[in-house]
Amino acid sequence: MRRLLFLVGAGLLVATFxxxxxxxxxxxHCAGLESFSSSAAPSPSLxxxxxxxxxxxxxxxEFTPWDVPASAWLALTHTGTGVFEFVAxxxxxxxxxxxxxxxxxxxxxxxxxxxxxxxTCDAAPDTxxxxxxxxxxxxxxxxxxxxxxDVFPKxxxxxxxxxxxxxxxxxxxxxxxxxxxxxxxATQIINAMNLGSGHLKYGLSRSALEQWIASVGS
Ligand SMILES: [Ca+2]
Ligand SMILES: [Ca+2]
Numbered sequence: 001m002r003r004l005l006f007l008v009g010a011g012l013l014v015a016t017f018x019x020x021x022x023x024x025x026x027x028x029h030c031a032g033l034e035s036f037s038s039s040a041a042p043s044p045s046l047x048x049x050x051x052x053x054x055x056x057x058x059x060x061x062e063f064t065p066w067d068v069p070a071s072a073w074l075a076l077t078h079t080g081t082g083v084f085e086f087v088a089x090x091x092x093x094x095x096x097x098x099x100x101x102x103x104x105x106x107x108x109x110x111x112x113x114x115x116x117x118x119x120t121c122d123a124a125p126d127t128x129x130x131x132x133x134x135x136x137x138x139x140x141x142x143x144x145x146x147x148x149x150d151v152f153p154k155x156x157x158x159x160x161x162x163x164x165x166x167x168x169x170x171x172x173x174x175x176x177x178x179x180x181x182x183x184x185x186a187t188q189i190i191n192a193m194n195l196g197s198g199h200l201k202y203g204l205s206r207s208a209l210e211q212w213i214a215s216v217g218s
Contacts, residue, residue, distance in 0.1 A: 030057055030121035046109040046117055050079065053099040056124025059107065062094040063115040072111040079104045099124075135166050136183030142216060143184035143192070150186045152203045159203030161186045173206050181209075182216040 030053070046061070053059075061074055074095040077084040080103065087095045099105070109117070127139045134146040150161035160170040162185045166178035181189060186204035189212045190196075199205065 030054075030123055044111045044114050046107070046119070048107040048119075051105045051107055052103075053105050053121075054102045054124055055099055056127075057099045058096060058122045058124075059099070060094050060096045060120045060122070061109050062118040062120075063111060072113075073109070075108045077106045077108070079106055132183075134178055134183055134185075136178050141183030143182065143188040146178070146183060146185050146188060148185060150203070152186075152201060154201050156202040159199075159205055160209050161203050168204075168209065170203070170206060176209065176213060180213050180217075184212070184216075 059074075059076065063072070072088075072095065074087045074097055075084050076097045076099065078101075083100075085097045085100060087097050095109070125139060127137060129138045130136065130141070131138050132141065132144055132146045134141070134148060136146075148166060149163045152159075152161060155161060157171040158173070160168045160173070160176075162168045162178065168176040168178075168181065168186060178184070184192065186209070187200070189209065190199040190204055193208060193212060195204075195208055199208070
């Protein structure tokens with residue numbers, strides 16, 4: 001996370017920044033926000049032009065005091081298409097916007113009040129990582145630390161358990177995979193649904209599994 005605190009003058013709760021980032025400084029996404037120098041002009045607004053941003057990066061503006069008028073807003077406008085993301089004020093929370101697509105943007109904030117601003121930009125989450133190694137990428141994996149296969153002490157073949165390949169099978173029932181369950185094993189589903197000791201002993205029932213799949217798929 002990169003964090004910039006904008007302060008103009010001791011005790012003056014105002015910050016205003018404007019002007020494009022020098023082309024030579026556009027070496028990495030998000031980092032472009034660091035290349036601005038502050039202006040002394042007091043204003044309850046912030047304008048950042050020509051930011052090179054990547055899809056999924058998340059910009060957050062926090063401001064104090066929090067009790068600014070509800071008209072505070074944040075807009076992120078694509079400089080080429082004019083398509084914009086607009087976030088209306090919801091004090092006391094920060095305003096956040098996620099970059100919808102990689103490109104160049106203008107960012108504008110206005111608060112209708114003198115505020116102290118903090119701007120942060122988080123990199124897009126790494127979508128290629130599968131931390132628990134179950135074949136389901138972190139971005140869509142609902143259950144961390146999945147252990148395969150499921151082991152049930154008195155397994156009933158009519159109930160479901162996941163094998164080492166991430167397939168959930170039960171006799172005379174359709175086969176599902178961890179892709180269907182959002183990266184959750186039968187044991188994790190039992191615990192998440194608080195199904196109790198019977199399931200932990202004999203395996204996951206078909207009705208509970210299909211209820212889970214329906215819930216994560218919606
Ligand atoms: Ca995973
Ligand atoms: Ca998982």
